[in-house]
Amino acid sequence: MRQGNFPNVTTCLARCNVVALFNSIIKRQLWDRVYIVKAIYYFIIFINIIISLVTTKQPIQYHMEDIEINGRQQQVHTLEVNMNDKRVSMENVLSLGAIYGFEETSTMVADAGAEIGVNGMFYTIYGHHIGLMIKDEELITLARSETPSIAILEDNRVYIGPISTTVAIQREGLTLPVQTVNDAAFENTWVLYSRIYGRTTRITRNSINYVIQDNKVIKKSLTDEPIDIPENGYVLCRVSQEPAQDDVLKVGDVVTIKTTYQPEIGQVKEAFQSGGWLVKDGKNVAKNYEPYIGNTLIPNPRTIIGVTADNQLVVKVIDGRQEESYGISGKEAAELMLGSNCIQAVYLDGGASSTMVFNGKVVNQPSSNEERKVAHSIIFRTKGTSFANVFAHEGVVKK
Structure with missing residues (x-):
């Protein structure tokens, strides 16, 4: 049985003043009734804390199963995340903190200051994720x-389903x-373009560009060179043979960026595109x-x-692709999720990209015997605790 990190016992004792109290008793030889009563009182508190930690179901749990599916051996690693616990969050992370590029999932998890995560979205050969992403409530x-897409709403509800997005730049009369x-x-x-795309627009064709900061157009440029993207702003760009004909804004214009989502599911904190329906x-x-x-x-x-x-x-x-674990089809994946009581389920990127990190370590065996560098990962956090708040157990189940 593999277990997550329990809180340091000495730390717990120190918090309850038990160590300090007993040291005082020994040094001063104050074996009077008051000190004995205090010692018993703090010891009971300490025991209650330990019992609570061990018996309370934690909001993020991991387990690994050796199972048999349709006559083939499989190793299945599972994270169960209680999204009703408001301390829990799920977040998007990008390789190198920006669009384009590749990093191991474990590196992205560590760089984000987290300990739990999995590989995420599908991506292009240049390391650009494919489809919707909303990060920190920003499109x-x-x-x-x-x-379909996966979205975490403001109240921590999980939505899995179709999402469409529209964006418009608005000023008075336009x-x-x-x-x-x-x-x-x-x-x-x-x-x-926003700064998460990179330092520049990377465009080397004739274009008209408006630099927007604090909801105001601060610069206009007709050029065939990349434009710098401000740290807390945007560049609105249009590539064309005659970019001057597309001049619709002027420096000083006050503009707003209007983003709409359909269906109206509520305020979205984080979201990303999936690889397709399973359940x-x-x-x-x-x-x-x-x-x-x-072919699934x-x-x-x-x-x-x-x-x-x-x-x-x-x-x-x-x-998959190894003796201990063969790998599964799409339909078998759907049955696994139904067996975990999922009412909606989708693919993330798989194959050699499939990686799960728990307590800062890769717990599965990637099929290429090492982590594949990917463009995007998903991390999980539990806020408000200073000790390990997840417990792992390893079971063997035969199907």
Whole structure:
């Protein structure tokens, strides 16, 4: 049985003043009734603390199972996260803290000051995540229609389902639709860039650019060179053969960036795009093919995520391509999530990317025998505690 870190006993004793009290008794030889009563009192408090820590179910739990699915051995690593506990948060992290690039999941978890996480979204060969991302309530990239998204709402409710996004730049008498946010610029489309994209827009084609800071246009530039993106601002860009013809704003204009989401699910704290449905409304809806994955009938390592009816988040990493763990198909992944009482569940990136970090260590066995560097990961935190607040156990279950 593998267990998470228990709180340091000496620390607990010190907090209860037990160590200090007994040292005082020994040094002074004050064996009178008052000191004995105090010692018993603090010792009872200490015992109650230990019992509470051991018996109280913690908000984030990890376990690993050796199971058999359709005659094949599998190792399944599971995080169960009680999102009803307001101390718990789930957050997006990007490699190197920005769009583009690659890092190990364990590095991203550590750099974020966390101890728990898994690999996340699908991404391009350049390390740009694919689809919707909302981070710290700010829209980073627009949603795509091919797959559902996962969102954490303001009250910590988990939403898994379709999300569409629209962005517009508005000033008095003008609404300018934005077609792309923090992604490649296609000709004759408006693109909005923020600093998470990088230091510059990376555009070396004819374009018109408006630098926006504090809701005001502070600079206009017609150029074929990249434009610096301000630390706390934006660049609105349009690539075209005749960029001067697209001049619609002037320096000094007061503008607002209006973002809307459909359906109206409430204030979104964090969100990201998935790789496709596994479980929808309590039913196995896994397809034989997904656009980001390909053929899902082939057994492979998987990272999958789902939510139960009572707002418990379930994350699983299933190892694959090895003797101890063969890997699973999409339909088998859906059945696993149904077995964990998920009413909605979706794919995350899988294959050699599948990685789970718990207590700062990689707990699964990536199929390439080392961590693959990825563009995006998901981390979990439990706020307000100074000791390890997660416990692990390892079970063996045969199916």
